[in-house]
Amino acid sequence: MSIRSRLILTFALSIVSVSACGGEHPPTNFHKRAVEDLGKRQATATYPSGPAYDVPALASITATSADYAENLLPVIATYAPGSQPPLSGAPPLPAYTIVPTAWPDLQLTPPTNSPEVQEWLRELEGKNIPNISPNPSVDCSAPENAAALAAQGPNGNCWWTCGGCLRDTDVTQCKDEWDWGHTYDDGPGFYTNKLLTYLNTLPSNGDTPAGVAPGVKATFFVVGARVISRPEILVYEYMNNHEISIHTWSHSALTTLTNEQIVAELGWTRKAIRDVIGVSPLTFRPPYGDMDDRVRAIALAMGMRPVIWTASS
Numbered sequence: 001m002s003i004r005s006r007l008i009l010t011f012a013l014s015i016v017s018v019s020a021c022g023g024e025h026p027p028t029n030f031h032k033r034a035v036e037d038l039g040k041r042q043a044t045a046t047y048p049s050g051p052a053y054d055v056p057a058l059a060s061i062t063a064t065s066a067d068y069a070e071n072l073l074p075v076i077a078t079y080a081p082g083s084q085p086p087l088s089g090a091p092p093l094p095a096y097t098i099v100p101t102a103w104p105d106l107q108l109t110p111p112t113n114s115p116e117v118q119e120w121l122r123e124l125e126g127k128n129i130p131n132i133s134p135n136p137s138v139d140c141s142a143p144e145n146a147a148a149l150a151a152q153g154p155n156g157n158c159w160w161t162c163g164g165c166l167r168d169t170d171v172t173q174c175k176d177e178w179d180w181g182h183t184y185d186d187g188p189g190f191y192t193n194k195l196l197t198y199l200n201t202l203p204s205n206g207d208t209p210a211g212v213a214p215g216v217k218a219t220f221f222v223v224g225a226r227v228i229s230r231p232e233i234l235v236y237e238y239m240n241n242h243e244i245s246i247h248t249w250s251h252s253a254l255t256t257l258t259n260e261q262i263v264a265e266l267g268w269t270r271k272a273i274r275d276v277i278g279v280s281p282l283t284f285r286p287p288y289g290d291m292d293d294r295v296r297a298i299a300l301a302m303g304m305r306p307v308i309w310t311a312s313s
Contacts, residue, residue: 019261030273053198055191075232076196076213079239083163085277086209086241093235094278098228103268106225109252110268112260120267120302121260128299130159130257138253148255152292159292160308167296171283171307183219183307185285188226188233196236213240221247221285221307224269231276238277244260246270246284246304262298270302283307 047177059306081095104110110117136144140162151157159164166172174180185196200215208214220237222244227234238244248254249272257265266284274280284304286295 048198048201053194055194076193076200077230077238077239080234083239085217085239086212087279091143091278093239094275096231096275098231100228103228103272104225104264106229107250109250109261110264112258112264114264116271117260117264117267120263123303124259124263124298124301127297129297129301130157130294132292133252134257135159135255135292137256138288139169157292158296160286161255161288161290161292166308167293169296169300169305171305182216183221183245183285185221185287186226186251187220188222188225188230188237192230192233196233196240209241211239211246217241217243219243219245219307221245222269222273223247224253224265224272226250227269227272227276234273234276238279244273244277244279245281245307246273248284248287251287253288254286254295255290255292259294259298262295263302266299266302266304270304 026290079093081093083093084090085093104114136142136149138161139145140149145162148157148159149162152159152163152165153250154165158167160166160170186194196213199218200213202216204214204216217240220234220242222234224246235245246266246269249268250265252261252265254265270280280303282298282303282305285307289308291308299306
């Protein structure tokens, strides 16, 4: 079997990485070969151009609302409450109203004293959550992380960030040989509509259900704060057979947070997704891949299996 046969291409904004989804761990040369193969494909690929696809060069993008207005509207398609998703057995789309004051600050880890977080903390009761202190930072070379680095590894605290340590519960490869897939992190973003338009132009790998746009389908690891900012984009992704997963509320490094803060990051994102599309994801991806055995245990206690990547470019 080719070591490239189960890859998932993973994109975080303009950053490209390669991920796999399933059970076995890749061989040690997997990272290098995967990146080389992806680089060759990118070098020879051709992409459509025009107003529906073009995105400014990264250096020219600034964070002002005027820069992004044309990329936020129009959404490719909208769906009324009660519309039936293509996923078998899924409930109809709910009616949602986003009241900003009912949600945490969009830029910060949510507070832990809210009734919602206190309720979600009960999901950890009776579960074996390792007694591991939060890391001072995610900088593997930082002197303040010396103790965490000394303890990391498969026989200690399996900290992916500084060592690439994986557990059997981590999704790291595709289940079926020759299956390929790809994921996108951090949205819904300013240019997500253009990305979705592009995906719709690509050849499908199978039958497309009635009412679903053709093209390649992806998994979107979404940030909760962005979900309530652009809920209509999440609805479009879901209604067109893209998979939705969790990427925390504020894109914080999870090993630096307390147990309660991790629950808040995951719980508020899960709530945002459920309020908008009516279902809750069963997977999550830690920002920066920052995950250890404590983060894993909390996520699994909340019903979320970790999905990680295995190479980047």
